[in-house]
Amino acid sequence: MKKKIVVLGGGTGNFVILRGLKKYDLELSAIVSMADNGGSTGILRDDLGVLPPGDVRQCLVALSDSSRLMRSLMNYRFENGNLGGHSFGNLLLSALEKVTGSFEKAVEEVGRILFIKGKVIPVTLNQVHLKMILNNRKILEGEDEVYLSQEIEGGYKSIFLEPYPKVNPKVIDEIMNADLVVLGPGGLYTSLIPILLVEGVSDALSKTDAKTVFVANLMNRRGQTTGYKVSDNLKELLRFLPDDIFDYIIVNRKKPPKALIERYKDEGDLVENDMKKDSRVIESDLLGQLAKVSQKDLIRRNLIRHDSKKLAKEIIKIVDNL
Amino acid sequence: MKKKIVVLGGGTGNFVILRGLKKYDLELSAIVSMADNGGSTGILRDDLGVLPPGDVRQCLVALSDSSRLMRSLMNYRFENGNLGGHSFGNLLLSALEKVTGSFEKAVEEVGRILFIKGKVIPVTLNQVHLKMILNNRKILEGEDEVYLSQEIEGGYKSIFLEPYPKVNPKVIDEIMNADLVVLGPGGLYTSLIPILLVEGVSDALSKTDAKTVFVANLMNRRGQTTGYKVSDNLKELLRFLPDDIFDYIIVNRKKPPKALIERYKDEGDLVENDMKKDSRVIESDLLGQLAKVSQKDLIRRNLIRHDSKKLAKEIIKIVDNL
Numbered sequence: 001m002k003k004k005i006v007v008l009g010g011g012t013g014n015f016v017i018l019r020g021l022k023k024y025d026l027e028l029s030a031i032v033s034m035a036d037n038g039g040s041t042g043i044l045r046d047d048l049g050v051l052p053p054g055d056v057r058q059c060l061v062a063l064s065d066s067s068r069l070m071r072s073l074m075n076y077r078f079e080n081g082n083l084g085g086h087s088f089g090n091l092l093l094s095a096l097e098k099v100t101g102s103f104e105k106a107v108e109e110v111g112r113i114l115f116i117k118g119k120v121i122p123v124t125l126n127q128v129h130l131k132m133i134l135n136n137r138k139i140l141e142g143e144d145e146v147y148l149s150q151e152i153e154g155g156y157k158s159i160f161l162e163p164y165p166k167v168n169p170k171v172i173d174e175i176m177n178a179d180l181v182v183l184g185p186g187g188l189y190t191s192l193i194p195i196l197l198v199e200g201v202s203d204a205l206s207k208t209d210a211k212t213v214f215v216a217n218l219m220n221r222r223g224q225t226t227g228y229k230v231s232d233n234l235k236e237l238l239r240f241l242p243d244d245i246f247d248y249i250i251v252n253r254k255k256p257p258k259a260l261i262e263r264y265k266d267e268g269d270l271v272e273n274d275m276k277k278d279s280r281v282i283e284s285d286l287l288g289q290l291a292k293v294s295q296k297d298l299i300r301r302n303l304i305r306h307d308s309k310k311l312a313k314e315i316i317k318i319v320d321n322l
Numbered sequence: 323m324k325k326k327i328v329v330l331g332g333g334t335g336n337f338v339i340l341r342g343l344k345k346y347d348l349e350l351s352a353i354v355s356m357a358d359n360g361g362s363t364g365i366l367r368d369d370l371g372v373l374p375p376g377d378v379r380q381c382l383v384a385l386s387d388s389s390r391l392m393r394s395l396m397n398y399r400f401e402n403g404n405l406g407g408h409s410f411g412n413l414l415l416s417a418l419e420k421v422t423g424s425f426e427k428a429v430e431e432v433g434r435i436l437f438i439k440g441k442v443i444p445v446t447l448n449q450v451h452l453k454m455i456l457n458n459r460k461i462l463e464g465e466d467e468v469y470l471s472q473e474i475e476g477g478y479k480s481i482f483l484e485p486y487p488k489v490n491p492k493v494i495d496e497i498m499n500a501d502l503v504v505l506g507p508g509g510l511y512t513s514l515i516p517i518l519l520v521e522g523v524s525d526a527l528s529k530t531d532a533k534t535v536f537v538a539n540l541m542n543r544r545g546q547t548t549g550y551k552v553s554d555n556l557k558e559l560l561r562f563l564p565d566d567i568f569d570y571i572i573v574n575r576k577k578p579p580k581a582l583i584e585r586y587k588d589e590g591d592l593v594e595n596d597m598k599k600d601s602r603v604i605e606s607d608l609l610g611q612l613a614k615v616s617q618k619d620l621i622r623r624n625l626i627r628h629d630s631k632k633l634a635k636e637i638i639k640i641v642d643n644l
Contacts, residue, residue: 047403069431072421079420081369082404088417095410098401099394109391113435 002027003319006178006210008123008195009033010055013186016305017215018062018118020312026319028118029174030059035130035161035194038144040077040086044094051103051127053093055191056120060107061089064114074114104168121174123198126165130194133157147190150223159189160197167200175201178210179322182315183246185215185306188225188236196240206242211322213248213315218256218287218304220268229274230281246280250314254285256304263299282318286310324349325641328500328532330445330517332358332377335508338627339537340384340440342634348641350440351496352381357452357483357516360466362399362408366416373425373449375415377513378442382429383411386436396436426490443496445520446487452516455479469512472545481511482519489522497523500532501644504637505568507537507628510547510558518562528564533644535570535637540578540609540626542590551596552603568602572636576607578626581617586626604640608632 005026007017010033018030032055037045041054061074074089089110096106107120132140135155140146146159175181186192196202205212214237216230225233230251238245251273255261261270275281288305290298327348329339332355340352354377359367363376383396396411411432418428429442454462457477462468468481497503508514518524527534536559538552547555552573560567573595577583583592597603610627612620 043403044405047405048400069421073417076417076421078370078417081365083366083369083408083413086405088413091405091410091413095395095398095400099391099398 003179003322004177005029005180005182005315005319006031006174007182008192009184009186010036010191010194011058011186013184013191013215013217013306014055015058015062016308017182017185017311017315018059020308020310021315022063022117023309024312024316026118028063029178030063030118030120031123031171031174031195032056032059032120033191033194034122034124034126034165035128035143035190037129037142038147040090042142042144043086044090045127048094048098049127050094050097051122051125053090053097054087056107056122057087057089057093059120060110060114060116063111063116063118063120065117066114070114119174121170122168123171123195123201124161124165125168126163128161128163128165130159130190131162132159132189143190143194147187152189152224153226159193161194165198167198171198172200172204175204175210176208178208180315180319181205181208181210181212183212183214183237185217187221188217188233192237193240196237202241205245211247211318212245213250213318214246215250215306215311216252216273217271218252218306219264220271222266222268224268226269229272231274233271234275248318249275249278249281250286250311251275251281251283252286252306253283254287256287257290257298259295259299260290260302260304264304282314284310284314286314325501325644326499327351327502327504327637327641328353328496329504330514331355331506331508332513332516333380333508335506335513335537335539335628336377337380337384338630339504339507339633339637340381342630342632343637344385344439345631346634346638348440350385351500352385352440352442353445353493353496353517354378354381354442355513355516356444356446356448356487357450357465357512359451359464360469362412364464364466365408366412367449370416370420371449372416372419373444373447375412375419376409378429378444379409379411379415381442382432382436382438385433385438385440385442387439388436392436441496443492444490445493445517445523446483447490448485448487450483450485450487452481452512453484454481454511465512465516469509474511474546475548481515483516487520489520493520494522494526497526497530497532500530502535502637502641503527503530503532504535504537505559507539509543510539510555514559515562518559524563527567533569533640534567535572535640536568537572537628537633538574538595539593540574540628541586542593544588544590546590548591551594553596555593556597570640571597571600571603572608572633573597573603573605574608574628575605576609578609579612579620581620582612582624582626604636606632606636608636
């Protein structure tokens with residue numbers, strides 16, 4: 001029987017891991033954060049009252065077995081006029097939500113159009129916004145404000161979804177029936193924690209027989225997790241999870257070229273592995289392939305990102321030993 | 323061998339006839355006017371520099387064998403915000419034109435997504451605008467201005483596409499290889515003539531061995547063809563076509579209820595058949611089914627429109643005798 005893998009997240013990190021796992025013979029589900037309110041997604045939420053399509057779109061494209069053209073179409077962004085900045089895939093999901101009257105049906109329908117391998121499941125079907133109250137009493141409203149803030153490392157009093165959402169019941173089923181649950185990589189405050197804030201998710205994670213993996217980020221986010229090591233990232237997540245939740249922690253070993261780290265300086269610093277001796281930690285070269293170009297082009301053409309194939313391989317090793 | 327039917331037009335008239343013919347075992351092609359510049363289509367042309375998607379979209383939906391949901395989606399119009407008024411199908415065609423770099427490829431791809439039966443072929447792939455110089459020296463720029471004008475019946479000096487377009491070569495092939503070519507129903511100045519204005523179309527129509535049918539409109543357009551009878555409509559078209567072009571002229575016989583005619587008064591009057599004795603004329607009840615409702619609801623709930631099934635039946639009778 002196929003092993004059932006459930007991936008929790010949102011945004012680019014989720015895309016990378018799903019794209020890699022898609023190539024294996026697994027039963028794959030992506031549980032997606034629904035707190036995005038920036039850019040095209042934010043405008044659609046405001047103007048049309050739809051649920052946020054952006055993160056769901058990325059997961060659908062990651063799991064798609066359709067033509068390259070269809071995938072390009074889904075990610076295409078209009079460049080000019082009133083449509084400027086809107087991603088076509090977001091418009092598709094929002095139009096389908098309007099036509100069917102249900103975001104879930106819209107997601108299913110796009111899944112069919114894109115021949116996706118696996119399932120994409122919104123963590124909640126309620127309209128929610130992320131809120132964060134900082135120690136300096138500033139209130140960050142919406143995931144976009146949280147994303148841009150550089151004051152989070154000064155500490156926060158609380159982070160929550162408003163209004164407090166009901167979990168999509170399918171999410172609980174997926175977690176309870178999983179063989180492996182993967183959390184991360186992804187923005188702590190913008191992708192991972194917003195999923196754990198939904199009622200019942202953390203509880204299901206503690207009750208399920210599934211093994212649980214945390215994939216540590218490569219980079220910290222400046223002003224949010226500056227200088228955080230793997231253990232700090234983990235500690236932060238464990239504010240929202242039972243202490244003994246993770247069976248495995250996957251960490252990158254390969255350092256990116258100095259010039260590239262330098263270029264990222266304003267965005268954030270590398271996450272250092274201070275847990276090498278922890279038996280749960282799997283250390284491996286997970287760094288995305290760098291284009292072979294001149295030193296000058298190196299920093300222009302490359303990103304510090306997980307390699308989807310390398311990351312998938314490490315996860316599959318775990319799966320094979322379950 | 324299947325008979326090859328080529329339908330020329332644009333807009334609602336084209337939709338009705340294609341929807342009816344689609345149910346028969348034919349090789350069906352729709353050649354579509356590319357002069358539309360109103361509404362959602364006009365905004366997309368202006369903002370993105372794309373070719374006009376609106377009329378093509380209607381033909382694709384008419385020929386679609388996909389689910390009702392997909393057809394609803396294609397015709398769905400966003401209601402609020404910057405997207406307000408845009409039809410989803412138009413956005414799909416425009417995004418695909420941008421992603422593929424070709425409007426033709428975009429049309430083919432949507433055809434695949436919608437499982438269309440037949441082909442949809444833009445009459446030209448050049449960016450053109452309809453222009454009309456009236457006898458009173460007023461210049462109407464763009465199909466939208468022509469559509470709204472009530473001064474056309476005062477006469478016009480010229481009607482043309484600007485810049486003068488090259489015909490899509492596939493259009494000539496389609497006409498030359500057709501068994502039957504159908505022109506109309508549709509707005510004389512906004513759907514039918516804009517196709518005949520493209521270089522080579524009229525020439526191909528005179529050279530082809532295909533039989534040619536004109537489907538007369540049910541209604542005149544006020545201020546444009548007010549009081550026109552069938553022969554007047556025909557005469558107007560023949561300014562752009564060889565005199566002996568039509569082998570058949572299909573005309574509706576059934577009068578709509580008076581209350582409905584009354585309601586249409588501001589838009590236009592009924593086209594009277596003054597060619598009953600012409601051997602080319604086929605007269606039949608072609609009126610769209612009226613919903614059985616109270617007299618008050620009759621005019622609110624019904625439109626004066628061709629019935630796609632009845633119209634297709636008359637065309638099939640011709641096809642069967644070819």
